[in-house]
Amino acid sequence: MKKIVGSLCLCSILFAANEYEANLAGHIVIPAENFINAPKDAPEFLQSTGKFLRTIRNENLGAFNANYTEEESSNTFRIPFKKQALQGHSGVKFTGDKSYWLLSDNGLGTKKNSPDSMTFIHNYEFDFQKGSYKHLKTIFFNDKDKKFPYLITLESTKSRYLTGADIDPESFQIVGKSFWVGDEFGPFLLEFDEKGTLKELFDVNLNRKPVLSPDNPSLQLSNPDILENKANIKRSKGFEAMASSKDKTKLYPMLEYAIFKDGKYENKGGKNYLRILEFDIKARKFTDKSYAYILESNAHSIGDFNMIDEEYGLIIERDDTEGTMDKACRGQETKSCFKNPAKFKRIYKVKLDDKKGVAEKIAYIDLMNINDTNKIAKKPLVNGKFVFPFFTIEDVDIVDDKHIVVANDNNFPFSSSREPYVPDDNEIILLEVEEFLKIK
Numbered sequence: 001m002k003k004i005v006g007s008l009c010l011c012s013i014l015f016a017a018n019e020y021e022a023n024l025a026g027h028i029v030i031p032a033e034n035f036i037n038a039p040k041d042a043p044e045f046l047q048s049t050g051k052f053l054r055t056i057r058n059e060n061l062g063a064f065n066a067n068y069t070e071e072e073s074s075n076t077f078r079i080p081f082k083k084q085a086l087q088g089h090s091g092v093k094f095t096g097d098k099s100y101w102l103l104s105d106n107g108l109g110t111k112k113n114s115p116d117s118m119t120f121i122h123n124y125e126f127d128f129q130k131g132s133y134k135h136l137k138t139i140f141f142n143d144k145d146k147k148f149p150y151l152i153t154l155e156s157t158k159s160r161y162l163t164g165a166d167i168d169p170e171s172f173q174i175v176g177k178s179f180w181v182g183d184e185f186g187p188f189l190l191e192f193d194e195k196g197t198l199k200e201l202f203d204v205n206l207n208r209k210p211v212l213s214p215d216n217p218s219l220q221l222s223n224p225d226i227l228e229n230k231a232n233i234k235r236s237k238g239f240e241a242m243a244s245s246k247d248k249t250k251l252y253p254m255l256e257y258a259i260f261k262d263g264k265y266e267n268k269g270g271k272n273y274l275r276i277l278e279f280d281i282k283a284r285k286f287t288d289k290s291y292a293y294i295l296e297s298n299a300h301s302i303g304d305f306n307m308i309d310e311e312y313g314l315i316i317e318r319d320d321t322e323g324t325m326d327k328a329c330r331g332q333e334t335k336s337c338f339k340n341p342a343k344f345k346r347i348y349k350v351k352l353d354d355k356k357g358v359a360e361k362i363a364y365i366d367l368m369n370i371n372d373t374n375k376i377a378k379k380p381l382v383n384g385k386f387v388f389p390f391f392t393i394e395d396v397d398i399v400d401d402k403h404i405v406v407a408n409d410n411n412f413p414f415s416s417s418r419e420p421y422v423p424d425d426n427e428i429i430l431l432e433v434e435e436f437l438k439i440k
Contacts, residue, residue: 017348017361020439023371024386025403026128026430027378032412032423035083038118039140041159045116050079053113066413066423077413077423079108084118086135087412089426090170091242091304092395094405098125099136100428102395103172103181105409106164110236111185111215114164115153120196121172121179126405128430131378139179139196141169147198150217162198170394171242171304173251175281180242182253185215187238189253189279204239204253205286206277211259213238232260240394241305243276243313251279254293254305254315265298272298276305276352276359291352293359300344303394303409308437312351314396314404315359318367319344322391322417326382335421342368342389342417347396347406349436363439367393367406370431379418379427390417390424402434 038046051059058064062078091103102124107117119141125134141162143152153163167190171182178199179192189202204211212219214231237257244251258265258272265272273292280287293302293315303316323338333339345367350359367388377386388406392415395407408417410424417424 017364019369020363020365020433020436021371022365022367022369022436023373023432024377024429025374025432026126026131027376028126028128028131028133028428029378030086030133030426030428032087032410032425033077034086034426035081036086036138037083039159039161042118042140042161043154043157043159045154046084046118046161046163048080048082049084049116050081050108050113051116053079053108055112076416076421079413080116084120085412086122086138087426088409089407090240090392090394090409091172092397092405092407092428093172093174093306094397094399095174098127100124100126100405101172101174102407103169105170106168106184108164109411109414111165111168117164119162119164119167119169121169126428131376133428139192139194141167141181141192141196141198143198145197145199147200149201168236168238170238170240170256171253173242173244175244175248175251180244180251180281182239182242184236184238184240184256185213186217187211187213187233187253187255189239189251200284202279202284202286204277206259206275206290207288211238211255233257234260241302241315243305243307246307246310249281251281252276252291252305252307252313253279254302256301266292267298268292268294270298271295274302289354289357291357291359293350294361296344303392304396306397308349308398312349312362312440313359314398315348315350316393316396316406317344317346317348318342318393320391322389322415323420324382324387324389324418327420338420342387342391344368345388345390345393347404349439351440363436365431365433365436370429388427388429390427391415395428398437399430401437402432404431404433404437405429406431 090105107114123136168184181190191199239253240256241254273294276291278289307313323341329337370386372386390408392409394409407428413423
């Protein structure tokens with residue numbers, strides 16, 4: 001019997017994806033300690049970040065170590081800090097020549113600890129031949145026109161900037177003069193104008209049924225009764241990635257985790273699958289179409305999704321570990337080793353199959369196995385290979401028919417993937433993957 005799930009037909013699907021080589025063609029490093037001033041019209045509250053790291057307000061700059069230890073000898077970054085961190089890149093878009101847009105996520109990771117973290121998107125100029133970068137501008141997201149239907153942190157201010165306690169922007173596309181942003185908390189689909197002002201918020205539905213996270217502000221639980229919980233996706237597992245059709249008529253926002261339905265998470269043969277939804281920009285609504293992306297492991301997550309053409313796209317799939325094998329702990333754990341180094345960091349090429357309703361895996365590149373034939377890596381190689389061992393790798397886009405751009409979300413200042421207990425830099429790499437892009 002065929003198993004029908006909504007518009008999906010997951011019928012004996014076996015993906016035979018082969019590995020293809022990737023060669024490092026460019027490497028840019030933006031230092032971890034990189035900050036930006038809040039806008040002049042922002043309230044004093046936003047002139048520093050991390051005051052609620054441990055829920056209870058603490059305005060003493062540098063009061064806490066990022067890794068929650070109190071050892072003065074620790075080399076981790078200290079919080080709260082002045083200004084806003086120019087970090088946490090969770091989406092990338094190449095817009096021609098040397099211009100790239102990078103989206104920053106909600107700040108420190110949760111609604112509770114990020115009310116003083118601003119949300120924004122940056123325009124950079126990257127010169128991969130020189131390995132250099134230039135920060136051109138930052139656009140701060142705001143709700144000046146009161147289009148966000150729920151209470152926001154800075155509700156009573158004139159500027160009404162949106163913070164990491166309001167939204168968690170994890171993915172985006174540029175269509176015309178609008179930034180379309182995928183949010184994890186609601187989840188929501190948000191349209192901002194070129195100045196960062198919210199134009200419209202779209203609730204999410206699949207087959208005309210709502211998709212709700214426990215953080216959706218429409219949910220109010222009054223009793224500890226699970227039957228009252230209408231959420232059907234995990235917290236912080238909303239829209240992690242979002243592609244667009246090449247003609248810019250459709251958006252394809254992608255959930256980070258499986259939908260909970262009929263007492264279990266959607267899966268095929270025990271492997272969870274994630275939904276890629278379709279949004280019609282002209283009709284301004286979600287369609288009934290979706291695609292299933294089957295994870296290699298239920299412990300994995302996805303990081304980003306962009307289309308190559310009308311049929312094929314790229315999806316980052318990775319485990320939730322960080323660190324390099326050459327610094328793995330051998331026996332007793334110390335502050336100079338990684339307890340559980342990164343193992344699975346891949347970019348899959350997928351084919352969107354309308355008949356089966358699946359994102360079929362065609363091929364992949366291994367981000368832990370990158371050649372550096374031109375000897376341009378700015379970080380040490382591991383067993384002769386350049387590796388991208390980050391906990392969260394959340395950025396991939398097409399540059400041309402031979403190259404893709406990939407970047408990490410350094411979760412500043414929490415992730416330590418190159419050196420134990422040392423906050424990660426932002427790294428942006430250009431990969432030559434011509435054969436990978438050609439395969440059908």
